Amino acid sequence: MAQTPNKPQVRKRFRCDSIASVPQFTNSPTMIVMVGLPARGKTYISKKLTRYLNWIGVPTKVFNVGQYRRDAVRTYKNFEFFRPDNEEAMKIRKACARSALSDVGTYFMLEHGQAAVFDATNTTRERREIILSYAKDNGYKVFFIESICDDPEIIAENIKQVKLSSPDYIDCDKEEAVADFLKRIECYKVTYVPLDDDKDSHLSYIKIFNVGSRYLVNRVQDHIQSRIVYYLMNIHVTPRTIYLCRHGESELNLVGRIGGDSGLSPRGTQFAGALGKYIKSQSIPDLKVWTSHMKRTIQTAEALGVPYEQWKALNEIDAGVCEDLTYEEIQANYPEEFALRDQDKYRYRYPKGESYEDLVQRLEPVIMELERQENVLVVCHQAVMRCLLAYFLDKSAEELPYLKCPLHTVLKLTPVAYGCKVESVSLNVEAVNTHRDRPAAPDEPPCALLAPPSRHTRVQPMASPTPTRAPRLQDLGVTSLSLEVLQSQDTTERSVPHPFGIKLNLNNNQFSFSHF
Amino acid sequence: MRGSDRSLNTHNESQRVCMTNCPTLIVMVGLPARGKTYISKKLTRYLNWIGVPTKEFNVGQYRRECLKIYKNFEFFRQDNEEGLKIRRQCALTALNDVREYLGVEGGQVAVFDATNTTQERRNTIMKFADQNEYKVFFVESVCEDPNVIAENIVQVKLGSPDYTDCNTEEAIEDFMKRIKCYENSYQPLDEVVDRALSYIKIMDVGRRYLVNRVQDHIQSRIVYYLMNIHITPRSIYLCRHGESDLNMKGRIGGDSGLTSRGKEFAQCLNHFIQEQNIRDLKVWTSQMKRTIQTAEALSMPYEQWKALNEIDAGVCEDMSYEEIQDHYPQEFALRDQDKYRYRYPKGESYEDLVQRLEPVIMELERQENVLVVCHQAVMRCLLAYFLDKSADELPYLKCPLHSVLKLTPVAYGCKVESIFLNVEAVNTHRDKPENVNISRLAKEALFTVPAHQ
Numbered sequence: 001m002a003q004t005p006n007k008p009q010v011r012k013r014f015r016c017d018s019i020a021s022v023p024q025f026t027n028s029p030t031m032i033v034m035v036g037l038p039a040r041g042k043t044y045i046s047k048k049l050t051r052y053l054n055w056i057g058v059p060t061k062v063f064n065v066g067q068y069r070r071d072a073v074r075t076y077k078n079f080e081f082f083r084p085d086n087e088e089a090m091k092i093r094k095a096c097a098r099s100a101l102s103d104v105g106t107y108f109m110l111e112h113g114q115a116a117v118f119d120a121t122n123t124t125r126e127r128r129e130i131i132l133s134y135a136k137d138n139g140y141k142v143f144f145i146e147s148i149c150d151d152p153e154i155i156a157e158n159i160k161q162v163k164l165s166s167p168d169y170i171d172c173d174k175e176e177a178v179a180d181f182l183k184r185i186e187c188y189k190v191t192y193v194p195l196d197d198d199k200d201s202h203l204s205y206i207k208i209f210n211v212g213s214r215y216l217v218n219r220v221q222d223h224i225q226s227r228i229v230y231y232l233m234n235i236h237v238t239p240r241t242i243y244l245c246r247h248g249e250s251e252l253n254l255v256g257r258i259g260g261d262s263g264l265s266p267r268g269t270q271f272a273g274a275l276g277k278y279i280k281s282q283s284i285p286d287l288k289v290w291t292s293h294m295k296r297t298i299q300t301a302e303a304l305g306v307p308y309e310q311w312k313a314l315n316e317i318d319a320g321v322c323e324d325l326t327y328e329e330i331q332a333n334y335p336e337e338f339a340l341r342d343q344d345k346y347r348y349r350y351p352k353g354e355s356y357e358d359l360v361q362r363l364e365p366v367i368m369e370l371e372r373q374e375n376v377l378v379v380c381h382q383a384v385m386r387c388l389l390a391y392f393l394d395k396s397a398e399e400l401p402y403l404k405c406p407l408h409t410v411l412k413l414t415p416v417a418y419g420c421k422v423e424s425v426s427l428n429v430e431a432v433n434t435h436r437d438r439p440a441a442p443d444e445p446p447c448a449l450l451a452p453p454s455r456h457t458r459v460q461p462m463a464s465p466t467p468t469r470a471p472r473l474q475d476l477g478v479t480s481l482s483l484e485v486l487q488s489q490d491t492t493e494r495s496v497p498h499p500f501g502i503k504l505n506l507n508n509n510q511f512s513f514s515h516f
Numbered sequence: 517m518r519g520s521d522r523s524l525n526t527h528n529e530s531q532r533v534c535m536t537n538c539p540t541l542i543v544m545v546g547l548p549a550r551g552k553t554y555i556s557k558k559l560t561r562y563l564n565w566i567g568v569p570t571k572e573f574n575v576g577q578y579r580r581e582c583l584k585i586y587k588n589f590e591f592f593r594q595d596n597e598e599g600l601k602i603r604r605q606c607a608l609t610a611l612n613d614v615r616e617y618l619g620v621e622g623g624q625v626a627v628f629d630a631t632n633t634t635q636e637r638r639n640t641i642m643k644f645a646d647q648n649e650y651k652v653f654f655v656e657s658v659c660e661d662p663n664v665i666a667e668n669i670v671q672v673k674l675g676s677p678d679y680t681d682c683n684t685e686e687a688i689e690d691f692m693k694r695i696k697c698y699e700n701s702y703q704p705l706d707e708v709v710d711r712a713l714s715y716i717k718i719m720d721v722g723r724r725y726l727v728n729r730v731q732d733h734i735q736s737r738i739v740y741y742l743m744n745i746h747i748t749p750r751s752i753y754l755c756r757h758g759e760s761d762l763n764m765k766g767r768i769g770g771d772s773g774l775t776s777r778g779k780e781f782a783q784c785l786n787h788f789i790q791e792q793n794i795r796d797l798k799v800w801t802s803q804m805k806r807t808i809q810t811a812e813a814l815s816m817p818y819e820q821w822k823a824l825n826e827i828d829a830g831v832c833e834d835m836s837y838e839e840i841q842d843h844y845p846q847e848f849a850l851r852d853q854d855k856y857r858y859r860y861p862k863g864e865s866y867e868d869l870v871q872r873l874e875p876v877i878m879e880l881e882r883q884e885n886v887l888v889v890c891h892q893a894v895m896r897c898l899l900a901y902f903l904d905k906s907a908d909e910l911p912y913l914k915c916p917l918h919s920v921l922k923l924t925p926v927a928y929g930c931k932v933e934s935i936f937l938n939v940e941a942v943n944t945h946r947d948k949p950e951n952v953n954i955s956r957l958a959k960e961a962l963f964t965v966p967a968h969q
Contacts, residue, residue: 201724234736312871
């Protein structure tokens, strides 16, 4: 077995931090602080970056101060709340920021977080000083991301995509909302002090100009900041669509065997033809087609009659000693391994093979290039497709290995607002089902084979955690108000929804995008 | 890798995403002693290693060949018409060679290393690129720190052919005057005037970067690389795990533990590292028993990289060369024909290994003092990166057991010290045999196999 050396259970692996695929990114937690006027893409960047960091294994969470404000001030009246001379509101806003900062501390100290994205305008020196002070006191690193944009078209598009449907403007019509929001921006402009290349030369930051045509990067301190910069410099907002599908049904699929490198079955070949037709019907401009190095994806792409590129990184998960076996054979020959896998399918590594966790590391360059590209069709494999899907749909390590990616079905992903619209298109060619659900009650492994601690050394949430429940206004110690505040006696636990979440129904082939 | 030509035709077995359709011309910009040649050479080395055929064209070199003897800084005076004519001619000759390289010779990237400090010169280059359909990416190095400049001069200018017959003070003085000649006409890339250009401005040796209009994948990779390198003095130690059980038996791959000699080596390594008294040393291993056991003997924390695992020999794992010859004689011969690109059935090639190791190299660039305990094929790949070895040389680099290679960056390259830690071990190096034909006899194939149990 290609695992760590046999050591008595007692001896702690104190010398080695982790045996995940790559070493630690950073020692101290990092606060990523957004800076910029409203409608400059801060929340878009915050959410996207958080999703990426979680996917590559860095526990990250967004703290959106606007959300704290909405929870504190139940009803938003109009832009006057944001006037710089509105002292009451100023107090509330400051309290919200402090509350969010405190939650950052909790996230780092008690929830094993490694990065926190502080999503607010942070447009004054004073506010940034508070944050820097807080970070310094607690030994956190700080990295600023400032988004600067003066292109009125981009701002208008932002407002349309994400502001009009904000809870703040639920009862307004479009023109009212836009007019109010523009006045809101003006309130901030008065006091906006951008990061200064001279005065702030000792800080670590990236300035993004006009959605990425130019960047200024100052004092990158460590690996994680370098990765963040690289990621930010590769993402774009040009509309495009990503198509994900598996190869057509293969010979090994038909006999229920995993892995291997077999060719397409007759139905698989039929699917390839149907895929070609479907792609043509979509009339996609400049479509790039990617496959793995394995026969079955290549044969599928061949039927499309267009150039395609092969990525070794897209090869199916290596099942090591279990390659070419059926699940029955695995159960017969490696029952303990089989059980261990069911206990932690994400981190479990096949002997002489790979884990889903390894797969994610292997696929990171693919994701990076997908971010750079526009329209792409990726013809890949079950485990690979699950990993890619988990990235786009922000799925956790627990969910990822059980995502449904049936044969002969194309998933069409279109970025919209803060997330991704998903359409599932079944191409109407029958195929075997290769999906193995999470067993109801995983078998207890024999005592002698209790997983050695080395298998689970790192906390690795895969998806962005749900936003922290923000305290009510009363809790913030603000007493007299000239604003309307709902004094609710409701004590039932109310979960704070993602303001711009995506609801997916994966049970049937109907996917809907809902905005709540 | 030099010699590892990447086919641009996306329809066949290309290993990676096609980087770009048209060739890229990287144009350095900056006053003398700002690190342009350092960056050019390093970047070229990196791009070749990851498989992008790249070559640098140093205009100063063309000038030296043209002029034969360098007298003094007066050659570079703005009012020296003769000088200007010659320099312009050299630039044009270099551009011609660029065209030759990117066209006929199949190059993908050319690095045009010169000061290129005037808009006029840059416009000439861009027109040239336009005519030939090259993408242009500027790399400007801006630095006003007198210490950095002085250090540069000491490291690479004093040893330049221009100053062979001068003493240190004379050389420095002349060079400073040379810089002055350029300063007056220097027009840095301008945020407004040059906003349509693609470039990165590196300020103060990497404290700050300005990146404008990255056009494609290769430029994005170049920017990422440039933002990760540094010039802080440091050393990189490369070694293999101690001798393993499978090594003794002449078998490849697998995941065996150390022999007693291997354990002895681990102890010696510990001593050696202590003696070296290295500041803040990071230790990296693979996730295989033999490297981990080796690192355990060092009294310090270490990190495990799956990417540092030995090359996967697929169906040949755990076999001896004799057994491979027995079971897969054809594969064995094919491997000898092209050891760099050959992929073991269900396994990997050296070419795959390089791709796998790229994040390790990137992190090595970011770090300072590091000890990497790895494996034969892996060490060959890493060494080839640092010492700029071609795809043909790489699989035959000598990386014996129980030896530590200490790499120290100096001037434009890397100083290498090999330290044998005095613990005997089997030899695992198999030279390329004379006969690589599929039809060869077993004994011809096994001729170069080293002795084992």
